[in-house]
Amino acid sequence: MVCQLWNCTGYHMDLSTYSALPCFRNLSSAALMAYTVEIGHGARFSSAGRHKECLSSKNGRRLIINAWRASPHRILLSRRACGNNWSSRFAIQDAKSQWQSKITSDGNYSSRSLGVCSAASSTQDVFLDKEVSRDVSIVTDMLNFLNESWTPFHATAEAKRQLLKAGFQQLNEEQEWTVQPGGRYFFTRNMSSIFAFAIGQKYEAGNGFNIVAAHTDSPCPKLKPVSAASKAGFLNVGVQTYGGGLWHTWFDRDLSVAGRVLLRKKNGTIVQGLIKVDRPIMRIPTLAIHLDRTVNTDGFKPNLETHLAPVLATQIKAELLGKSETGGQSEGGNGAINSSKKPHHSLLLEVLAEQLNCSVEEIVDFELNVCDTQPSCVGGARKEFIFSGRLDNLASSYCALRALLDTCPDSASLADESCIRAIALFDNEEVGSDSAQGAGSPVMFQAMSRITKWLTRDTPTEGIEERTIRKSFLVSADMAHALHPNYADRHEENHQPKLHEGLVIKYNANQRYATNTVTAFLFKEVAKVAGVPTQNFVVRNDMGCGSTIGPILASGIGIRTVDVGMPQLSMHSVREMCGTEDVDLSYRHFKAFYELFTTIDKLTVDS
Numbered sequence: 001m002v003c004q005l006w007n008c009t010g011y012h013m014d015l016s017t018y019s020a021l022p023c024f025r026n027l028s029s030a031a032l033m034a035y036t037v038e039i040g041h042g043a044r045f046s047s048a049g050r051h052k053e054c055l056s057s058k059n060g061r062r063l064i065i066n067a068w069r070a071s072p073h074r075i076l077l078s079r080r081a082c083g084n085n086w087s088s089r090f091a092i093q094d095a096k097s098q099w100q101s102k103i104t105s106d107g108n109y110s111s112r113s114l115g116v117c118s119a120a121s122s123t124q125d126v127f128l129d130k131e132v133s134r135d136v137s138i139v140t141d142m143l144n145f146l147n148e149s150w151t152p153f154h155a156t157a158e159a160k161r162q163l164l165k166a167g168f169q170q171l172n173e174e175q176e177w178t179v180q181p182g183g184r185y186f187f188t189r190n191m192s193s194i195f196a197f198a199i200g201q202k203y204e205a206g207n208g209f210n211i212v213a214a215h216t217d218s219p220c221p222k223l224k225p226v227s228a229a230s231k232a233g234f235l236n237v238g239v240q241t242y243g244g245g246l247w248h249t250w251f252d253r254d255l256s257v258a259g260r261v262l263l264r265k266k267n268g269t270i271v272q273g274l275i276k277v278d279r280p281i282m283r284i285p286t287l288a289i290h291l292d293r294t295v296n297t298d299g300f301k302p303n304l305e306t307h308l309a310p311v312l313a314t315q316i317k318a319e320l321l322g323k324s325e326t327g328g329q330s331e332g333g334n335g336a337i338n339s340s341k342k343p344h345h346s347l348l349l350e351v352l353a354e355q356l357n358c359s360v361e362e363i364v365d366f367e368l369n370v371c372d373t374q375p376s377c378v379g380g381a382r383k384e385f386i387f388s389g390r391l392d393n394l395a396s397s398y399c400a401l402r403a404l405l406d407t408c409p410d411s412a413s414l415a416d417e418s419c420i421r422a423i424a425l426f427d428n429e430e431v432g433s434d435s436a437q438g439a440g441s442p443v444m445f446q447a448m449s450r451i452t453k454w455l456t457r458d459t460p461t462e463g464i465e466e467r468t469i470r471k472s473f474l475v476s477a478d479m480a481h482a483l484h485p486n487y488a489d490r491h492e493e494n495h496q497p498k499l500h501e502g503l504v505i506k507y508n509a510n511q512r513y514a515t516n517t518v519t520a521f522l523f524k525e526v527a528k529v530a531g532v533p534t535q536n537f538v539v540r541n542d543m544g545c546g547s548t549i550g551p552i553l554a555s556g557i558g559i560r561t562v563d564v565g566m567p568q569l570s571m572h573s574v575r576e577m578c579g580t581e582d583v584d585l586s587y588r589h590f591k592a593f594y595e596l597f598t599t600i601d602k603l604t605v606d607s
Helices: 139-148 152-163 315-320 345-355 391-407 443-455 464-470 517-530 549-557 580-600
Strands: 002-006 034-039 043-046 050-053 065-067 074-081 087-093 098-104 115-117 127-128 184-189 191-199 210-215 220-231 234-242 257-262 269-278 311-314 363-372 377-379 383-386 419-424 473-477 502-504 534-538 560-565 567-569 578-579
Touching: 034 074, 139 152, 139 377, 139 383, 139 391, 139 580, 152 184, 152 191, 152 257, 152 269, 152 391, 152 419, 152 580, 184 377, 191 391, 191 443, 210 391, 210 443, 210 580, 234 315, 234 363, 257 377, 257 517, 269 363, 311 315, 311 345, 345 363, 383 391, 383 580, 391 419, 391 473, 391 567, 391 578, 391 580, 419 443, 443 464, 443 549, 464 517, 473 517, 473 549, 473 580, 502 517, 502 580, 517 560, 578 580
Parallel strands: 002 043, 210 419, 210 473, 473 560, 502 534
Antiparallel strands: 002 074, 034 065, 034 087, 043 050, 087 098, 184 191, 191 419, 220 234, 220 363, 234 311, 257 269, 257 363, 377 383, 383 578, 502 560, 567 578
16 A cells, blocks of 8 residues: 655645635644654655655554645645555644544545545545644743743743642652652752653563653853942943853843742741742943944954943942942942942842842842843744744753653553653753752662662562663753754754754764664654654764763763754854744654653663
């Protein structure tokens, strides 16, 4: 049997003819992104000159085929029978929804069929049936997550909220744990890292963890412990750079602060609170070109100590409003910095107190990031991009979180699972992961150990933790460098990841990425069965290579690891961009990893 998808004239359906019908009522033909065909036995598709063979699933009867781009107006689904019985499913997917129809050869078409594609005598007519299901894109939900998650603290809090809403049970590392097959749990560390897991009901001693790991932090300026500074009649805020940011992109942006605040309540207790001042209160202005005539020829090269301090207010305005700023750092006529009496401007503290609905005196200390106030949004002429800060790596974090939530909605969803599905979202990756809440800490291994020990407490066996780790698999998910149209020479010619074409599998012979042949093969097998595309990336030999949490975790506990990432542009800028389609492809790939990996992981290497 062969099933063909054509977008040529001759055999076609004009979607505009049916635009008013229920199946296509909300379909924007310009937004069409993918066609999917499932049939029994064997298949091939043809779309816009592209051909792709597809891999059969384990039972040999189910295939999934993706045509990533096709004509926005004309579709043909036809088949040539090699037997009496056949069936197929036809789906049209845009950025928001997916429409599906079922087709059978026995003549039992639905009375609500929407139309007929006429074809040659060797091909039976194909009917588009009524809408039977709809898969909503997660792009809008991810934008909400990004807009909530200005800092790792907020990202962790939002992940916690969603897990609790889904019925996951919160654990505390300082207390004794009780877990069981079919249970769903999570814990946080430092309120900036989070580990969540769901135990399969068929779990047996020694079975592994299937983990997607990402990180919650992004490059940004952070307030110094003593941030108050006064320069030339302005109140400035002293900052230190966190991570390897493109710091010139932070100039001339509408900035604010967000993070964690410690409060001393009236009864003397110290509590932690999160703060996000969602209005612009600071700015780092650039120098006018009239005072820097060579900036366009010599480049913009700010001194990160003296030029990156945001302006909070003018000193005279603050004093006129009764906000005298005698504390903090002051600058005399000779430019010398005097020692401070107050570590932070009173004006800043009052803004924080107003936001927290507390008194200034209650604020004991804080850990604040400088943040861009512009919301994350969908952009591009065809709405094919996401413009946002912190895509690296909150985009991966959200796709992992959502995939876990949607594949483990309740205990019943784990009825056929024999392993443990998990996410690990770490802090401090951008500065090397060497912290108590980073991937360089033992937090993930300690969690795996505690879970394994509890589940096997009545049947102690030799090497249970070690065997569990060796059977486990980690997907290290961090954003990848998409091919830049204006700097195409920065990519090796055979490894040029593109937007809208799926997760990028990262390779590096010097182990800057943890991918090897076996781990890449297994992850690609998941993609084939799920019908999602993948891409490959290696850095040029004459350029340095970044790294991820993958090698840290792989070398730290010996877990099998593949490094992957969603392609993006403007990495480490205050404002990054990626493709909307890649968000959904990543989500689908991670979902398939949780649902399929246990059955796919049959390759024995060390026999």
